[in-house]
Amino acid sequence: MSGFTQALTRGMWREIPPFRLVLGLCPTLAVTKSADNGLGMGAAVIFVLVLSNFFISLLRKLIPAKVRIACFIVVAATLVVAVELLMQAFAYPLYQTLGIFVPLIVVNCIILGRAEAFAAKNGPLLSIADGLGMGVGFTCSLTVLGALREAFGAGTVFGARVMPEAYQPVAFMVEAPGAFVCLGLLLAAMNALGRDAGQPPAGCRACGACYEAAARREGGA
Amino acid sequence: MREIAAMLVVLSAICGASGWILASLREYAAPLIEEQELVHVKGPALRHAFGAFDNDPVRERRRVALPDGGTLLVFPARKGGRLSAVAFERFGEGYGGPLGVMVGFDLSRDALSGIGITTHRETPGVGSRVTSEGFLVQFQGHPFAKLGLKAAGGDIDAVSGATTSSTAASRAVAEALRLWGGIRPEIEKAFAGEGP
Amino acid sequence: MKDYLLLIVSAVFVNNILLAQYLGNCPFLGCSKELGVALGMGGAVVFVATLATAFTWLIQTFALAPFGLDYLQTIAFIVVIAALVQFVEMFLKKAMPPLYTSLGIYLPLITTNCAVLGIAIIAQRKEMDFVTAVIFSAAAAAGFLLALLLMAGIRERYEVTRIPKPLQGTAIGLVTAGFMSLAFFAFSGMI
Numbered sequence: 001m002s003g004f005t006q007a008l009t010r011g012m013w014r015e016i017p018p019f020r021l022v023l024g025l026c027p028t029l030a031v032t033k034s035a036d037n038g039l040g041m042g043a044a045v046i047f048v049l050v051l052s053n054f055f056i057s058l059l060r061k062l063i064p065a066k067v068r069i070a071c072f073i074v075v076a077a078t079l080v081v082a083v084e085l086l087m088q089a090f091a092y093p094l095y096q097t098l099g100i101f102v103p104l105i106v107v108n109c110i111i112l113g114r115a116e117a118f119a120a121k122n123g124p125l126l127s128i129a130d131g132l133g134m135g136v137g138f139t140c141s142l143t144v145l146g147a148l149r150e151a152f153g154a155g156t157v158f159g160a161r162v163m164p165e166a167y168q169p170v171a172f173m174v175e176a177p178g179a180f181v182c183l184g185l186l187l188a189a190m191n192a193l194g195r196d197a198g199q200p201p202a203g204c205r206a207c208g209a210c211y212e213a214a215a216r217r218e219g220g221a
Numbered sequence: 222m223r224e225i226a227a228m229l230v231v232l233s234a235i236c237g238a239s240g241w242i243l244a245s246l247r248e249y250a251a252p253l254i255e256e257q258e259l260v261h262v263k264g265p266a267l268r269h270a271f272g273a274f275d276n277d278p279v280r281e282r283r284r285v286a287l288p289d290g291g292t293l294l295v296f297p298a299r300k301g302g303r304l305s306a307v308a309f310e311r312f313g314e315g316y317g318g319p320l321g322v323m324v325g326f327d328l329s330r331d332a333l334s335g336i337g338i339t340t341h342r343e344t345p346g347v348g349s350r351v352t353s354e355g356f357l358v359q360f361q362g363h364p365f366a367k368l369g370l371k372a373a374g375g376d377i378d379a380v381s382g383a384t385t386s387s388t389a390a391s392r393a394v395a396e397a398l399r400l401w402g403g404i405r406p407e408i409e410k411a412f413a414g415e416g417p
Numbered sequence: 418m419k420d421y422l423l424l425i426v427s428a429v430f431v432n433n434i435l436l437a438q439y440l441g442n443c444p445f446l447g448c449s450k451e452l453g454v455a456l457g458m459g460g461a462v463v464f465v466a467t468l469a470t471a472f473t474w475l476i477q478t479f480a481l482a483p484f485g486l487d488y489l490q491t492i493a494f495i496v497v498i499a500a501l502v503q504f505v506e507m508f509l510k511k512a513m514p515p516l517y518t519s520l521g522i523y524l525p526l527i528t529t530n531c532a533v534l535g536i537a538i539i540a541q542r543k544e545m546d547f548v549t550a551v552i553f554s555a556a557a558a559a560g561f562l563l564a565l566l567l568m569a570g571i572r573e574r575y576e577v578t579r580i581p582k583p584l585q586g587t588a589i590g591l592v593t594a595g596f597m598s599l600a601f602f603a604f605s606g607m608i
Contacts, residue, residue: 022446073496077491089250089254106534176437180591184588188584188589191585192582240489
């Protein structure tokens with residue numbers, strides 16, 4: 001059972017995305033204007049990631065190696081459309097605020113990255129644990145980043161006031177520049193904290209390369 | 222050859238399964254989505270178009286037949302169970318595309334209860350100011366006479382610098398008013414006597 | 418004509434796809450260490466994004482919308498883009514070897530570049546007509562290329578600069594991007 005726990009907890013700290021595993025930066029930057037947006041986006045990613053890991057792991061023996069990326073994309077896209085429909089039906093305001101980033105979950109490198117690096121090689125149960133761990137880690141990161149930006153940029157967290165009345169909100173934090181700077185500094189803080197300064201997967205040239213890099217790391221571990 | 226066949230079969234099977242799953246999910250979710258869209262897109266505009274009301278206009282909406290054969294989605298406002306106003310949406314051609322206006326009619330007198338903007342694609346900060354309280358409040362309780370921009374002989378002030386967008390809103394109101402004369406009896410009949 | 422000019426300026430500077438709309442950040446940080454790499458990646462994105470937007474526009478208008486299949490937009494677009502990237506790669510290899518050698522290695526990475534899918538979806542959500550959509554996509558991708566080149570220029574200087582250890586790599590890249598984004602904010606006064 002230790003493999004299961006390991007798969008579950010790996011994504012929550014040791015390889016927590018997007019800090020240790022620099023994947024999926026676009027939604028991280030775009031939707032973290034407030035803590036609840038971050039949480040909502042994270043929930044959508046958990047849903048897609050867990051199910052895509054599960055299905056891909058079930059189908060891994062059937063999928064021919066040459067078309068595996070195409071198959072992964074179709075599975076992920078199906079789940080993303082399902083999330084879009086469900087979100088419209090049950091959480092319309094969230095759908096409105098997340099906007100274009102809901103369909104863009106499909107190109108979030110975390111989804112394809114975990115499919116390639118983990119689900120394609122492991123059983124369904126382990127894959128679910130991995131997806132859940134990574135998803136929860138991602139959600140925590142988004143929520144923390146969102147809470148930070150909301151606290152300094154609007155003086156609230158989850159809509160509740162945390163800063164004293166006299167605090168003058170720094171609009172910089174909720175705008176695009178604040179997103180980049182805030183994430184950069186958090187990343188630096190994580191690096192300073194980590195024992196072996198957790199560098200991003202080597203040579204992360206583009207999202208497509210990320211999962212190759214991740215796969216290599218996985219193979220080595 | 223066998224390899225290619227396997228690829229094709231697997232890929233098409235996955236695509237087929239995904240299509241089937243999504244189609245059935247869509248079947249299930251479509252009515253819910255329509256409801257949500259009405260609540261969150263038309264809802265705020267309805268609150269603007271009606272003054273005070275204590276019912277749920279979105280839930281009590283009705284389709285009313287138009288004289289030209291089409292139908293119109295009408296939302297009722299009730300106070301203490303009595304029908305006080307109704308609203309429906311009309312469009313005017315704005316700067317960036319169609320501008321949707323929810324026009325509310327006060328049933329107790331010949332006047333508007335108010336208007337609200339549903340959808341627009343006007344320039345942020347310029348044309349989008351037609352959604353501002355200052356512009357919309359001019360329509361609240363406005364009698365049918367002189368209902369138009371000052372430039373067109375009415376007494377509504379256009380949003381400065383956003384004449385096209387203001388004209389679009391006022392056109393939509395005029396269009397609603399034109400329709401109202403013909404269908405008022407129809408609408409009153411549709412909502413008659415039925416309170417919660 | 419004036420409208421198109423405004424559209425181009427807006428897409429390249431004011432609503433820069435990278436610095437204002439947060440799309441395509443992974444390659445932005447990954448491919449901006451050398452100018453040559455940045456140019457290759459940016460060029461490939463301009464090429465594919467323009468083609469992809471044209472194709473997805475046609476698919477949306479003639480295949481999805483008439484049958485009420487709008488909800489399949491995401492899945493249709495990503496599959497089209499993936500297929501398109503494959504074809505472009507094969508075509509370039511056969512027909513234009515010099516271009517292939519400069520863009521080739523970046524093409525497979527573009528399928529999962531959210532800027533490409535993002536531009537196609539934005540063009541669709543803003544209900545642009547065909548010509549506008551194509552011009553918009555080319556301009557937005559050019560904005561991506563511009564930001565990528567600027568970033569690469571700055572990061573080449575970082576190679577010879579002493580940076581505190583925790584900030585090295587992606588962290589300093591993000592902070593730099595933040596200040597570039599702040600600079601691009603100034604353009605919003607232009608329109």
